[in-house]
Amino acid sequence: MNAPSNAERPGSWRVRAQQLVSYEVRFRDHVFRPDRADVLEIGSGRRRFVVVDHAVDLLHGAGIRAYFDHHDVESTIMTVRADESAKDFGTAARIVEALDAFGLARRREPVIVVGGGVLTDIVGLVASLYRRGTPFVRVPTTLVGLVDAGVGVKTGVNFNGHKNRLGTYAPAALTLLDRFFLATLARRHVSNGIAEILKLGLIKDVRLFDLLERHGPRLLDEKFQGVTPVGDQAAVAVLHAATAGMLEELEPNLWETELERSVDYGHTFSPTIEMRALPSLLHGEAVCVDMALTTVVAHHRGLLTEHQRDRVFAVMTALELPTWHPLLEPDVLAGALQDTVRHRDGRQRVPLPVGIGGVTFVNDITQTELETAAAVQRTLAPTPPLPFP
Numbered sequence: 001m002n003a004p005s006n007a008e009r010p011g012s013w014r015v016r017a018q019q020l021v022s023y024e025v026r027f028r029d030h031v032f033r034p035d036r037a038d039v040l041e042i043g044s045g046r047r048r049f050v051v052v053d054h055a056v057d058l059l060h061g062a063g064i065r066a067y068f069d070h071h072d073v074e075s076t077i078m079t080v081r082a083d084e085s086a087k088d089f090g091t092a093a094r095i096v097e098a099l100d101a102f103g104l105a106r107r108r109e110p111v112i113v114v115g116g117g118v119l120t121d122i123v124g125l126v127a128s129l130y131r132r133g134t135p136f137v138r139v140p141t142t143l144v145g146l147v148d149a150g151v152g153v154k155t156g157v158n159f160n161g162h163k164n165r166l167g168t169y170a171p172a173a174l175t176l177l178d179r180f181f182l183a184t185l186a187r188r189h190v191s192n193g194i195a196e197i198l199k200l201g202l203i204k205d206v207r208l209f210d211l212l213e214r215h216g217p218r219l220l221d222e223k224f225q226g227v228t229p230v231g232d233q234a235a236v237a238v239l240h241a242a243t244a245g246m247l248e249e250l251e252p253n254l255w256e257t258e259l260e261r262s263v264d265y266g267h268t269f270s271p272t273i274e275m276r277a278l279p280s281l282l283h284g285e286a287v288c289v290d291m292a293l294t295t296v297v298a299h300h301r302g303l304l305t306e307h308q309r310d311r312v313f314a315v316m317t318a319l320e321l322p323t324w325h326p327l328l329e330p331d332v333l334a335g336a337l338q339d340t341v342r343h344r345d346g347r348q349r350v351p352l353p354v355g356i357g358g359v360t361f362v363n364d365i366t367q368t369e370l371e372t373a374a375a376v377q378r379t380l381a382p383t384p385p386l387p388f389p
């Protein structure tokens with residue numbers, strides 16, 4: 001049957017359709033233990049194409065292969081070296097070629113990705129483009145992957161020197177959050193992931209901030225493994241609060257129709273700083289430098305007391321995150337804000353903290369204000385600042 005023609009405009013048809021989005025983010029320890037079935041819960045058939053981060057493969061590859069063998073599933077494992085410098089369309093295209101070679105069945109053989117946020121973003125993009133969309137399952141193995149990239153619907157690669165310039169909104173059918181992968185993560189990468197958790201504490205959840213203030217160094221030492229009972233309780237509380245808080249923000253605004261997003265906190269200046277500093281600054285570190293700058297801006301605007309500002313800097317430092325960076329130069333700040341204004345459709349929409357745990361959005365940040373804040377920020381950063389490799 002033809003779609004009904006528009007009575008007021010003969011010869012014109014308006015099409016309306018809705019698509020239900022439903023995806024699950026599930027905490028599950030030791031996902032590749034043979035008695036676990038979660039990874040294979042989506043899809044059917046006895047084959048899977050699995051993209052595994054190169055470093056993860058070295059550490060866990062044997063266990064991952066044994067898992068599929070145990071379940072009598074033929075696995076084709078593609079290993080990829082994935083860091084921010086390799087987050088590009090070339091890497092995505094190589095994965096597409098491998099999918100073609102595998103001969104992926106379009107709906108019943110979900111692509112499985114095991115790796116950090118960079119890799120889950122790339123494979124998410126590939127899956128959303130391949131034959132205009134094929135299901136995928138994510139198993140994040142880094143803290144940024146677990147608490148940020150792994151819970152939302154954004155996929156992407158860097159392009160033309162810009163962060164995530166090419167991407168789609170495509171939810172993974174299932175994301176499995178297994179904190180035991182963090183045991184083998186370098187300390188710096190644990191710190192890096194905590195920055196995204198701190199973001200939520202600062203603009204949404206003062207209890208989460210308090211937990212980080214109390215247990216941050218222990219979480220770093222124990223890498224969220226629960227080595228001690230106190231550390232275990234703190235790890236579970238922090239991971240669950242961060243995931244729940246993030247999803248609470250994302251769910252009502254999955255496609256970012258609303259561009260005032262509190263989870264964009266720390267992401268106004270950091271995309272430019274991170275890309276300019278490549279490969280020396282990790283994502284969460286760049287976010288922290290941005291949060292430190294905007295904490296000072298918020299203090300100057302009377303949104304934050306001096307005591308609160310100093311607490312924020314102390315927590316950042318205890319978490320071994322940088323609170324200042326030499327790239328905070330006037331031209332870089334101006335360029336970063338300009339690019340973000342374009343990204344946010346012509347307005348600054350900069351989230352600023354209100355006290356600890358609150359947020360407001362502003363559109364009137366000036367260049368002078370930024371330069372003054374960056375200068376103050378430098379004096380507040382520990383001397384000497386954390387080394388920039």
Ligand SMILES: O=C(CO)[C@@H](O)[C@H](O)[C@H](O)[C@H](O)COP(=O)(O)O
Pocket residue numbers: 148149151152153154164250263264265267271343
């Ligand atoms: O949207 C999410 C996660 O899906 C945010 O929490 C995450 O931090 C985002 O990467 C930032 O908000 C930046 O977004 P964008 O500039 O890539 O659009």
